[in-house]
Amino acid sequence: xxxxxxxxxxxxxxxxxxxxxxxxxxxxxxxxxxxxxxxxxxxxxxxxxxxxxxxxxxxxxxxxxxxxxxxxxxxxxxxxxxxxxxxxxxxxxxxxxxxxxxxxxxxxxxxxxxxxxx
Numbered sequence: 001x002x003x004x005x006x007x008x009x010x011x012x013x014x015x016x017x018x019x020x021x022x023x024x025x026x027x028x029x030x031x032x033x034x035x036x037x038x039x040x041x042x043x044x045x046x047x048x049x050x051x052x053x054x055x056x057x058x059x060x061x062x063x064x065x066x067x068x069x070x071x072x073x074x075x076x077x078x079x080x081x082x083x084x085x086x087x088x089x090x091x092x093x094x095x096x097x098x099x100x101x102x103x104x105x106x107x108x109x110x111x112x113x114x115x116x117x118x
Contacts, residue, residue: 012089
């Protein structure tokens with residue numbers, strides 16, 4: 001058994017920022033597509049019930065632009081705050097591992113690595 005006694009906080013920040021940023025990149029795109037479909041259907045319904053649809057096209061473009069802005073700004077924000085969250089978690093893990101010991105991990109194939117030259 002191998003015991004994971006410590007996690008580097010900086011390393012946890014880097015990995016957390018990358019993973020959280022990629023998650024937001026994927027799921028934020030789904031959110032963007034879903035909300036743009038809702039926005040499009042709302043604008044279509046409003047133009048069908050309105051006599052003048054000239055202003056609705058501009059409102060639709062502004063709404064979609066706002067969605068793109070939120071998506072574009074959300075990626076670095078999600079990456080940064082995800083990294084901070086992972087770093088805080090690593091800090092508290094290190095505290096808990098110091099008090100009660102770390103997580104025990106069983107890895108197979110370590111004997112092969114010890115016998116092979118580098």
